[in-house]
Amino acid sequence: MKNKELAVLFDRIADALDIKGEQAFKVLAYRRAARILDEMTDDVARIAAAGKLEDIPGIGSGIAKKIGEYLATGEMQKYKEALSDIPPGLLTLLDIQTLGAKTIKLMHDELGVASLSDLKKVIADGRLAALRGMGDKKVENIRKGIELFEKASQRVSIWAALRVAASLIDHLKESGLVDRIEAAGSLRRMKETVGDIDILVCAKKSGGKDGARIIERFTRAPGVKRVLAAGATKASVMVATEDGERQVDLRLVDRSSYGAALQYFTGSKAHNIKLRSMAKDKGLKISEYGVFKGERKIAGAAEEEVYATLGLAWVPPEMREDRGEVELALARRLPAILDYGDIKGDLHVHSDASDGTLTLREIADLGLRMGYSYIAICDHSQSVKYARGLSPDRLRRQMKEIDALNRSLKPKRFRLLKGTEVDILADGSLDFPGSLLKELDFVVAAIHSGFKKNVTERILKAMENPYVKVIAHPTGRLISGREGYDVDIEKVIAGAKRTGKALELNAYYDRLDLDEFNCKRARELGIKISIGTDCHAASGLEMMRLGVGIARRAWLRKGDIIRL
């Protein structure tokens, strides 16, 4: 599929035109096209062949023609033309906060800045500060922007971000001054990676000094390394996380605006723009303070109200990406996506028999506390030596143990499932014989070695086995803390479709295998998804939330996942 390639091209064209000072709306049009292509699960070539490109909202005749040209020739005239007089190093400067296209163009035209190192030079020798419109403070901000860019250009994994947000929220709640508080932004939308963390707070007593106290407490919270700004309604700090420092913004809002602010700061940007332009058509105006008809505020306290004023059903945060959800909300036809409470169990957990840390009893206790009905124990098989994989004998002993434990758990309406994460060996055969697999409740198959040897073919062969229900690590992104493997996901998806096997959405830390994109494609093809944490420790069971979040972003319904 050329979708992603084309997305990159259009994004670079947008960058180049932006720096050249082309009309902002033209730049926006290219960016929108890039985003559409990046997220599209259909093959753009197929749509182009059917002559349906212009049916996609946001793709008009101009961009359709350029797509056609690229598909036919492998080249795009507009791309060459746009990039011809732009040094490649200049485009990366757009990623520096406090530095935008206009300033970059000015620096390039006046000082010949063509790269990050050029920029550092003109800051050091004072030539940048001498430019018109520039001053010491602006230069200082750019310098700070560069520092931030070099230190924290990576987006942090959602799990680390969730933990940072939770600890700050708890810290603020302990003050007793807080009425409502929650994380907004991409964290609330459950994006796999998060840039900044946004927290929204509403004081119990508005108008008094409580707001100032909350801001004060925030800037002195544990983990805060630096305060970037602290005003009456907003504060920004840098907080230490597992993978470096991260910016956290706190916004203090009025109770009457809480819903509007939550909606606004949750985004995404594209979703919000669509809402606002709809509002405008209706003679309304939406801002973070509320929905206004002329001077009069007609909604704002609750998010539902904001959507209702536009005639829309409330949209789950995970769907707010302008991928058609607004139109469906208008038609009252939003799909009933999987809910966090729909999860009745975890379908991939390791015990201390292999490389986990928990006993069967501890896992059962945790499962009960999570409100589950079942957990599948899927320890490694014998060949996975580094993870103390179970021999057939040890697995049979574990099965007896589980049977015994289940008898005592019966009154609690909870059971452990007898399972395995059976290894797919170098020749594509499985690490246990069928006679053993047959005795198990749940068989997950996965590759753990020979990452460079015919991975795709081995997975396809394993899919032919009648006892295998699920393929784990289908995209091979990361596995047991090791490097991932290269797999032809197209073939794996086709294989799952053909054999009726499920693919695992694995949520342990940053592994999230499947990712959102392939999860969505699998759903569209009617392939079942199995959600398991693949966890090895107590905290890991809670990571189910990440898996469900990704599933919701992919619009999975209850019926799309395996439930026992």
Place this chain on the structure above:
DNA sequence: GCCGTTTTCGGCCCGACTGTTTTCAGTCG
């Protein structure tokens, strides 16, 4: 560049903040 049961031309989301100005441009979320 895209889009249109008020438009095939003239629109295209909104507000805050900052720093540099002397009324506003640039940037961000």
